[in-house]
Amino acid sequence: xxxxFIWLIVAGLAGCQAPAEEFxxxxxxxxxxxxLVDTYFDLEDILNGLTDNxxxxxxxxxxxxxxxxxxxxxxxxxxxxxxLSIPDVExxxxxxxxxxxxxxxxxxxxxxxxxxxxxxxxxxKVDNPPGALIDLVNLAQGQLNFVxxxxxxxxxxxxxxxxNLLDPIGMPWSVAWTDAMLDGGSFEVQEDLEGWSILPxxxxxxxxxxxxxxxxxxxxxxxxxxxxxxxxLSAAFSMTGLTFDRVEGDFGSSEIFLEEGxxxxxxxxxxxxxxxxxxxEAKLFLEITxxxxxxxSLDSVDLIAFQDGVVVNELTTTAPALFVPGATGNSASPxxxxxxxxxxxxxxxxxxxxxxxxxxxxxxxxxxxNGVSPANPxxxxxxxxVNAQLRAEVPLGFRVEQLDFLDTVGFELDLGEEVxxxxxxxxxxxxxxxxxFGVNLEVVLLDDQFVAVDSLSVSPLPIFTVxxxxxxxxxxxxxxxxxxxxxxxxxxQVLESAEYALLKVTSSTLGAQAAEFVYLxxxxxxxxxxxxxxxxxxxx
Amino acid sequence: xxxxxxxxxxxxxxxxMLHPSGSHILLGxxxxxQVELDHTGPVYSDFIDAEGWVDPMLMLEGMDPxESIASRAEVPLISLGFRxxxxxxxxxxxxxVTEQQFDYDRDLFDIAWRGNGHPDNIGRPISLSDMGFNxxxxxxxxxxxxxMAKEDKLWLGWGIHLLNGVGAFQTDGxxxxxxxxxxxxxxxxxxxxxxxxxxxxxxxxxxxxEIEVPGKGGLPPTLGAGVAFDYGLLWRMLPWFDLEASxxxxxxxxxxxxxSRKEVGSDVFVLQGLDLVQEWGDRDSLPQDSIPEAFEDxxxxxxxxxxxxxxxxxxxxxxxxxxxxxRETWRLGFRFRPVKALEISVLAYxxxxxxxxxxxxxxxxxxxxxxxxxxxxxGQFHADRxxxxxxxxxxxxxxxxxxxARHIPGLIWPLxxxxxxxxxxxxxxxxxxxxxxxxxxxxxxxGKGMWH
Numbered sequence: 002x003x004x005x006f007i008w009l010i011v012a013g014l015a016g017c018q019a020p021a022e023e024f025x026x027x028x029x030x031x032x033x034x035x036x037l038v039d040t041y042f043d044l045e046d047i048l049n050g051l052t053d054n055x056x057x058x059x060x061x062x063x064x065x066x067x068x069x070x071x072x073x074x075x076x077x078x079x080x081x082x083x084x085l086s087i088p089d090v091e092x093x094x095x096x097x098x099x100x101x102x103x104x105x106x107x108x109x110x111x112x113x114x115x116x117x118x119x120x121x122x123x124x125x126k127v128d129n130p131p132g133a134l135i136d137l138v139n140l141a142q143g144q145l146n147f148v149x150x151x152x153x154x155x156x157x158x159x160x161x162x163x164x165n166l167l168d169p170i171g172m173p174w175s176v177a178w179t180d181a182m183l184d185g186g187s188f189e190v191q192e193d194l195e196g197w198s199i200l201p202x203x204x205x206x207x208x209x210x211x212x213x214x215x216x217x218x219x220x221x222x223x224x225x226x227x228x229x230x231x232x233x234l235s236a237a238f239s240m241t242g243l244t245f246d247r248v249e250g251d252f253g254s255s256e257i258f259l260e261e262g263x264x265x266x267x268x269x270x271x272x273x274x275x276x277x278x279x280x281x282e283a284k285l286f287l288e289i290t291x292x293x294x295x296x297x298s299l300d301s302v303d304l305i306a307f308q309d310g311v312v313v314n315e316l317t318t319t320a321p322a323l324f325v326p327g328a329t330g331n332s333a334s335p336x337x338x339x340x341x342x343x344x345x346x347x348x349x350x351x352x353x354x355x356x357x358x359x360x361x362x363x364x365x366x367x368x369x370x371n372g373v374s375p376a377n378p379x380x381x382x383x384x385x386x387v388n389a390q391l392r393a394e395v396p397l398g399f400r401v402e403q404l405d406f407l408d409t410v411g412f413e414l415d416l417g418e419e420v421x422x423x424x425x426x427x428x429x430x431x432x433x434x435x436x437x438f439g440v441n442l443e444v445v446l447l448d449d450q451f452v453a454v455d456s457l458s459v460s461p462l463p464i465f466t467v468x469x470x471x472x473x474x475x476x477x478x479x480x481x482x483x484x485x486x487x488x489x490x491x492x493x494q495v496l497e498s499a500e501y502a503l504l505k506v507t508s509s510t511l512g513a514q515a516a517e518f519v520y521l522x523x524x525x526x527x528x529x530x531x532x533x534x535x536x537x538x539x540x541x
Numbered sequence: 542x543x544x545x546x547x548x549x550x551x552x553x554x555x556x557x558m559l560h561p562s563g564s565h566i567l568l569g570x571x572x573x574x575q576v577e578l579d580h581t582g583p584v585y586s587d588f589i590d591a592e593g594w595v596d597p598m599l600m601l602e603g604m605d606p607x608e609s610i611a612s613r614a615e616v617p618l619i620s621l622g623f624r625x626x627x628x629x630x631x632x633x634x635x636x637x638v639t640e641q642q643f644d645y646d647r648d649l650f651d652i653a654w655r656g657n658g659h660p661d662n663i664g665r666p667i668s669l670s671d672m673g674f675n676x677x678x679x680x681x682x683x684x685x686x687x688x689m690a691k692e693d694k695l696w697l698g699w700g701i702h703l704l705n706g707v708g709a710f711q712t713d714g715x716x717x718x719x720x721x722x723x724x725x726x727x728x729x730x731x732x733x734x735x736x737x738x739x740x741x742x743x744x745x746x747x748x749x750x751e752i753e754v755p756g757k758g759g760l761p762p763t764l765g766a767g768v769a770f771d772y773g774l775l776w777r778m779l780p781w782f783d784l785e786a787s788x789x790x791x792x793x794x795x796x797x798x799x800x801s802r803k804e805v806g807s808d809v810f811v812l813q814g815l816d817l818v819q820e821w822g823d824r825d826s827l828p829q830d831s832i833p834e835a836f837e838d839x840x841x842x843x844x845x846x847x848x849x850x851x852x853x854x855x856x857x858x859x860x861x862x863x864x865x866x867x868r869e870t871w872r873l874g875f876r877f878r879p880v881k882a883l884e885i886s887v888l889a890y891x892x893x894x895x896x897x898x899x900x901x902x903x904x905x906x907x908x909x910x911x912x913x914x915x916x917x918x919x920g921q922f923h924a925d926r927x928x929x930x931x932x933x934x935x936x937x938x939x940x941x942x943x944x945x946a947r948h949i950p951g952l953i954w955p956l957x958x959x960x961x962x963x964x965x966x967x968x969x970x971x972x973x974x975x976x977x978x979x980x981x982x983x984x985x986x987x988g989k990g991m992w993h
Binding site: 020021024026027029031032033034035036037038039040041042046298325437530531533534535 | 586591656727
C-alpha cells in the first residue's frame, strides 16, 4: 500500500514542470558562404570578344598558339597622274613681208601665187619625272587650238600639218585655210584631242620630246593692193589640258614616293615606367605593288624613333636593296614584291622597344635602276600606281625586368542603406594566373584632400602570382592568389568617403633578370573567382 | 517493462517466459495499451534555462550526429494465454501497432544556426543523409508458445506473427550532402531520395491534399502482409540465477496494394559563381549596367537547374511492392533472486527499428508481495541518458491491474526528458490455485517474472 501511495504521488506530480513563459535567445548569426563569380578567360576568348566588337584586332594567333601583334599601314603611294604629267604644247610663228618678198608679190602677175613655208618645233619638256623621254602619249583629254592672224592686203591661203599628232585612226592633224577665212583678219580652229596620240620625236639627247608643225602660206597678188614691208601673218597652235591614257618612253631614274610622315607609336604612356624591357623578335614586311611599267629599286626606307623629340633609335639593315619589277603589259598586271626585315638582317627587334614615342618614316623607290631597253620601254597607264603596305609582326615574346604603373583615378562607391541583418562581409578574391608574368597591386583610397583613408592591403598584393613554367616557358601550373577583403559598415562609410584611388602596379616577367623571354599564347588565361562570406545577424 | 510477466507482454518479448497466472485474457482497448514517445536528442532543459534563455549551441553540443523522434502505440485487441503449469504455455494475441520515426541530422541544425560559412562547417561534407521519415500501421495476429525443454532448467519459446499492413510510408533512400568548398565557397549538393507509400496517395499529398485514413473509419483494408518470428530462451543455471535471451519481432511486411512511389534521382549539383565570360559571349557585350541583370539570370538559372536536378518524380508504371521491417529486439541478460521475493535483473539489448540500431541496458529490481502485488523499479540506459522507471501490478481475484512508466522523472519533469512511455492494462487472470506446499522454490511460473 505504501508503494501504491508513492505511485499516486508520483503520478500526481506528473507534468508539474512548466516551461518558461517567455523565451529569449542570442542573435542568430549564421555565416553564409556563397560563390558569386567563377569565370575563366584565356587570350583566345579575349581576342574573339574583341573581334566580335571591333572591326579589327591587332593581335592574331600564329601557328602554335603564340600571339603576334600585327600592325599594318597602307602607304600613300604614288598615282600615275602624280608621277607623270604631260606638259602643254604651245608654239607660234610669224611671217612678215620684207622688201624682197613684198616686191616679188607686187611684181607678180595678178592672181599669181607665192608660196612661203615654215616649221614650228615645240619641245614637250616633262618635269615629272624629270628628263623623261616620251615616245608615245595616248591622250585621254586635251584640246588643240590653232589661230592664224593676218595683216596682209593680198590674198593669203595656207595649211598647217602636225605629223606628231595623230587622230584615232592614225592620220596626222592638218588644217587648211582660204583667203576668205581671213576676211576678218584671223581665224581659229579647235580640236578635241580625246583619243588622239602624240608621238614626240627624240632625235638626240638635247632635243627631246619634239612636236613639229609644218605650215605653208600661199600669197596671192591682189592688183588692187601693193604689198608693203611689214605686212605679215602669224600662226600659233597649242595643245592644252593634256591627260593621258598611257605614256610610253624612257622615264629615266627618279624617285617614286611611297610614304613620308611621322606616326605616334607609343606602347605605354607616361604613367608607366619600364626598365629592362626587350622584345624577343620582330619582323617588318614592306610589300610593294608596282602598276607602272617601270622597274624600280627599293633602297630608301628610313625609320627613325623619337622620344621627347630626340632620336633614340634608327632602323638599320644589312638587307640588299629590293628590286621591284615593272607591271607586265599594263597596269592591270602589277608586280608585287616584299621586303622583309627581321632580327637576322636588321635591328628591328630592338628598334621596336617600349621607349618609342613616335616614328618618322620615309620610303621611296627609284625607277629604272638598270636603265631602259628600247625594246622594252617604260609605260605608265592612267590608272597606274605604286604603293606599299607596311606590316609589322611582333610575336608577343618579351621580357620586362620592371614595369611600374602609377595613377590616381576617381573613385566612387555607394553601398546604399545599412542592412541591419548584415554585420559584415568578407569578399574573397581568387585569381588563377596563367600568364608568364607576375603583377603586384597596391590600392590606396584617398579623400578629396588626397589623404589616405583606406587601402586594399597593408602590403602589395601579388594578384598575378607567378605561375610554374616548364623549360619551354609554357605555363604548367597557374599561380593562385587568394585574398580576403573584409567589409563592415564602419569601413563602408570610410570607403564611401573616398574620392580617389591611387593605383600602383608593378610587374615583371619570369626570368627577365636572366634575359629569358616569355611568350603569350592564346591558351594562357586568367581564372577569376569571387566569393563572399556574409556575417549575418538576425535578432530574434 | 515488457519482460515483467505480471504486465502481460513478457511471453511475447521472450516466448520462453511463462505468465504468472494459469490463463489470462486481456480484452481490447485498455488491456495493455502502450504509448511511447521518444526523442533521442537534447531535452528542453539541456539548452533552455528556467528563465527561458535558449542556447542553441548547447543544443548542438548535446546532439549526436543523428537523432530521432519516434512514437509507437500498441493497442491489443485481444490476448489470451493458457499455461500448463510450468511446462507449457500457449498464447494468442491480436493488436494494432502504429509506429513512426523521424530521423534527422545534427548538421541540419548546425548549418541552420551557424551557417555553411562557419569555420567548423566550411570545407566538410554536411550530411543530411540520415534524415528520413518512416511510419507504418499494421495488425499483428500472433501465436506464441513456451515450453520447458529440460526439467526446471531450460525453457524455450517460439512465436509467429501474421502481419496485416494497414498503411505505410517509407523513406527508402535519402542522400543529401552539402559541401561548401573552403577555398572558393562553391557548393556541391549531392542528393537523391526514394519514397514509398501504401495507403497514401503521394501525388495528392505533394499537391497539398489531405492524408486519408485507410479504411475511412471502417475496417482498414489489408495493403501488406508479412510474418515475424520470436525466439526465446530461459536457462536456470542455478536455482537463484537465470540466464535469458530472446529475439522478438524478426520479420517484416511486403506492401502490395495502394502503392505509390516517388523518387529524386541521385545526382550532383554544383553551384559556382557567375561565368562572366559565358554571359559576355551570350550577350555580345556586358556593360556594367547589365551585370545585375546577368546575376539575376544566373540566379534564376541556378534555381531552375537545382529544381531540375533534384526534381521529385513519380516512377512510371505501376509502383512496385516494397518491404518494411517491424521493430526487432535482441535481448541478453540474467536475473538472480537473493531472497524469494526479490529479483534483480540485468539486461542488455539491441533494437532495430526503421533501419536504425539502438543499444541499451537495463538493471531492475522486482519485489513481489504474496503474488498479488508486484512492484518494479529499473534504470535503463537509453539514447545516452538514464531512464528511471517503475511499475505496479495489482491482482485481486481474477482481475489484474498493471501500470508502469519507463521514465518516471520524465512524467514529473517532462522538460528534462526525451522519453515518455506509459503502459496500462487490465487483464482477466485465471490462475492456478497456489499449491504452496508443492511449489518449488523460486518457481518461475508463479510470479517470479522478469522485467526490463
